[in-house]
Amino acid sequence: MISSQYVIIGAGFAGAATAYHLARLGVKEMVIVEQESVAGVHSSGRNAAMARQVVPDPAIAAMAREGALFMRNLPADWPTPPIFQQRGSLLLSSGAGWQKLVRDAEMAQERGVEVECWSAEKAKERVAVLEDAEFDGAVWCSTDGVVDIHALLGGYLKIAAIAGARVLYGRSVCEVEVLNGRVAEVKTSKESIKAEVVINAAGAWTGAIGKLAGALEVPLRPLRRHLFVTVPLLWVNPSWPFVWDISHDLYFRPEAGGLLLCPCDQDEMVPGMPPTDSTVAELLADKIRRYLPKASDVAIKNSWAGLRTFSADGRFVIGWDPKVKGFFWVAGLGGHGMTTSYAVGGLAARLILGEESRFAKEFSPHRFL
Ligand SMILES: Cc1cc2nc3c(=O)[nH]c(=O)nc-3n(C[C@H](O)[C@H](O)[C@H](O)COP(=O)(O)OP(=O)(O)OC[C@H]3O[C@@H](n4cnc5c(N)ncnc54)[C@H](O)[C@@H]3O)c2cc1C
Known part of the structure; x- marks a missing residue:
């Protein structure tokens, strides 16, 4: 023994x-x-490998800030090369959700996270595929990023x-x-x-x-979520931040020359390797058509699902x-x-x-x- x-x-x-x-x-x-x-x-x-520090729960937000700070400043004995690509993030929102997001951003700022509130026009200049999307404003967090x-x-x-x-x-x-x-x-x-x-x-x-x-x-409940990766797309700029439309539960970021996309589905599952569900691809296509119309014709080459477990x-x-x-x-x-x-x-x-x-x-x- x-x-x-x-x-x-x-x-x-x-x-x-x-x-x-x-x-x-x-x-x-x-x-x-x-x-x-x-x-x-x-x-x-x-998972989607995105480090996001503007989150509504103050205790989780403080943990996220500490985690992101660590990944940006790894200790000298860390065994692999840098693992963090500091590309920033843009959180989009509309209506009452936009006021709530601004409050979350202010809370993050009080904790020492650098954030800025941007007009929709400024966000569209930064990420061209947002051109025809409708939202009231965006929160920019320059120290967010994508992790290996x-x-x-x-x-x-x-x-x-x-x-x-x-x-x-x-x-x-x-x-x-x-x-x-x-x-x-x-x-x-x-x-x-x-x-x-x-x-x-x-x-x-x-x-x-x-x-x-x-x-x-x-x-505790395990909830399934799908991620989708498109074929390479000439118009994707790999330096784009990750973009999360909070009002419509849709996020994306550059990945392998194309985009990684998520329709933020959540279905309760038993623990294990969750099967993929083709109706979620339809949900994604519908959300893209409505909230990210410039990306309507993207072809998906790969998808998978994982479990997020919540208390x-x-x-x-x-x-x-x-x-x-x-x-x-x-x-x-x-x-x-x-x-x-x-x-x-x-x-x-x-x-x-x-x-x-x-x-x-x-x-x-x-x-x-
Ligand atoms: C689609 C998706 C996107 C996500 N995106 C993000 C993101 O962008 N940013 C972010 O911060 N988080 C993200 N997450 C959440 C994040 O991935 C999880 O919160 C985190 O990985 C949970 O880690 P864990 O160690 O609790 O669980 P796990 O990674 O599942 O680890 C638990 C381990 O326990 C082992 N185990 C279970 N039972 C036994 C047993 N009886 N005996 C021995 N071993 C056992 C399992 O095999 C497993 O390896 C995402 C999750 C998903 C699914």
Whole structure:
């Protein structure tokens, strides 16, 4: 039997960033268990790779700012070349939504994020494909950008491994044994691991892992979202920012000489590799026709879907379980888990090591008691 003080379930952004921070804080003995044969098979490798700092929830926004700052200023020992393309972002909105977006932008500014409110005309000058789109205004954030998600995930795991973490791939956690109200052992499809602390970072499966441990029933829902990539398009400027039409739930950014597009669909799914649904391609075509008419004739060459897992109030779930001692949640990262990963891992690691931390209360699982 293997024995390790800390066992992390899941090698996505939640688990990898927690391992990274535990390592930075001096923890040498930890095991990460991942059911797939490599990291990043699920949400962490299937997302849109956009770091967005203007978000409505103040606690998540602060985490996003911290995460983006980290990616723009990687530590000297980071194992891969720069991973962040600072192309900026444009968030578009109309009507009452525009007033709300301006307030979110002001909040971001108060937190130190550089933002500007632009007229629709100025936004159209910056991103020509918006020419015939209708919106009241745009929020420009110059420090947002696009991330090499595999290099970010791999960097966290490599630095944790250098400190002593072991990543065990290709085995699924099937039992969390609890003795006298405290976690004692994790059983995988290949071995048993004696553990003092079990960190539940299993993405869409966090609810199922919680059940295995008899932990609090945290309300978590995996929602599927599709992404589409067009064929190369001569008129796409690769230096465009990512553009998110908040009023109409449609976003796009340059990708591989064409565009990556998303109609912001969200259908509840069971944990797993979500199947793609052809009706979402129709939804995308309809949204493009109505809200991005200049791009109406684009041909799609590739599409995929992934799961974004949300708690009932939309906030992350980070903290000790109220029912089972030694069981720790890093769950419900929704649509912000890549951007906020550095801050999420930092908060989790500090709480695991018994330190105080900002936002401990906002993200605590105790709110679902
Ligand atoms: C289409 C889409 C677009 C997105 N766009 C963005 C974006 O632009 N910016 C952004 O910040 N975020 C974005 N996100 C959100 C982001 O990808 C997620 O919040 C983040 O990846 C969640 O990370 P995680 O580690 O919690 O989950 P995951 O990446 O799913 O990792 C969980 C891991 O746990 C493993 N696991 C599960 N059960 C077990 C078990 N029993 N035993 C062992 N291992 C197990 C899984 O195999 C998996 O590798 C997007 C998500 C999607 C789907």
